Amino acid sequence: MARASLAHRLPAEQRRAQILREAADLFASHGFNGTTTRDVAARVGLTEAALYRYYPSKEAMYVAILDQRMAVSDPLARVLPLARARDDRGVFTVLALELLHSVDEDPTILRLLLYSALEGHQLAGRFHDRRIRRLRDFLTRYIRRRVADGAFRKIDPALGARAFLGMIVNHLIVRHVFRQQEEYPQSLEEVARAFVAIFLDGVRVRARRLAHA
Numbered sequence: 001m002a003r004a005s006l007a008h009r010l011p012a013e014q015r016r017a018q019i020l021r022e023a024a025d026l027f028a029s030h031g032f033n034g035t036t037t038r039d040v041a042a043r044v045g046l047t048e049a050a051l052y053r054y055y056p057s058k059e060a061m062y063v064a065i066l067d068q069r070m071a072v073s074d075p076l077a078r079v080l081p082l083a084r085a086r087d088d089r090g091v092f093t094v095l096a097l098e099l100l101h102s103v104d105e106d107p108t109i110l111r112l113l114l115y116s117a118l119e120g121h122q123l124a125g126r127f128h129d130r131r132i133r134r135l136r137d138f139l140t141r142y143i144r145r146r147v148a149d150g151a152f153r154k155i156d157p158a159l160g161a162r163a164f165l166g167m168i169v170n171h172l173i174v175r176h177v178f179r180q181q182e183e184y185p186q187s188l189e190e191v192a193r194a195f196v197a198i199f200l201d202g203v204r205v206r207a208r209r210l211a212h213a
Contacts, residue, residue, distance in 0.1 A: 016054055018044050020068060023061045028111035032062060032121050062116075069109050070130055075099065076138055083142050088151070088200060091142060092164065095135070096192035099168050104188060107176040114177065136161050143203070152203045160203060167195045 010018060022043040026035040037058055041051040055061045075098035082090035103110050139161035146152040152160075171191060174180050184191070 012054075015044070016064075019046075019051065019054055020061060020065050023055075023058075024065045024108045024112060027062065027065070027115065028108040031115040031119055032058065033119050062121075065112070069106070072102070075102065075131075075135065079138070083138075086146070086149070086151070088146065088204070089196060092196040092199060093192055095139070096164075096168055096195055097188065099135075099165075100172065100188040100192060103172045103176065110172055110176050114173075132165075136165060139164060151205060153205055155203055164195070164199050167199070171195075 019040065023035070023040045026039055026043065030039075035058065037048050037051055040058075040061065041048045044051070055064065075095060078098070079091055079095050082094060136158075140157045143152060143155070143160045144157040147154055147157065171184070175184065186194070
């Protein structure tokens with residue numbers, strides 16, 4: 001009863017934020033199909049009828065959650081100047097740190113997206129198209145340019161981009177889905193440096209080869 005009374009005293013914007021926070025946690029724990037509006041209403045201390053005044057459906061809540069996550073800073077904003085300067089280590093390090101920190105600060109988004117993809121929910125593609133694919137396409141173009149410059153070996157740019165992002169995403173899944181944080185106690189900065197070194201050591205043309213080119 002006390003929880004319900006508190007919910008009714010919340011200003012509208014705070015209540016919307018509360019609903020999205022609890023809905024995101026439920027979606028991340030039980031999936032979109034495994035969560036009902038009744039579950040969300042119970043978590044925030046409202047009736048379903050009261051909940052519908054803020055969000056008329058699960059879909060509306062899901063869209064609002066994704067829009068909220070996509071409203072945060074664009075991970076490419078800091079990377080583009082480094083790309084123009086052809087600063088390979090800067091590009092990959094900053095991008096890795098942006099991804100690692102964004103999920104570490106809000107792990108629910110990763111679980112939510114994985115659940116939605118496994119359930120075949122059409123809204124899963126919304127975040128993928130506007131964030132993940134955009135990052136992959138950027139990296140593909142950057143790697144293609146560096147191959148043309150002679151700085152990177154002649155690899156498939158799309159596969160190179162997928163390989164780098166795959167290292168980051170796998171690390172995040174291991175930490176936040178399989179919950180193996182203790183097995184990988186390194187800081188996010190250490191993780192980023194290690195993955196960038198592994199990737200660049202594999203794709204860069206050696207200085208000796210450049211000298212004999």
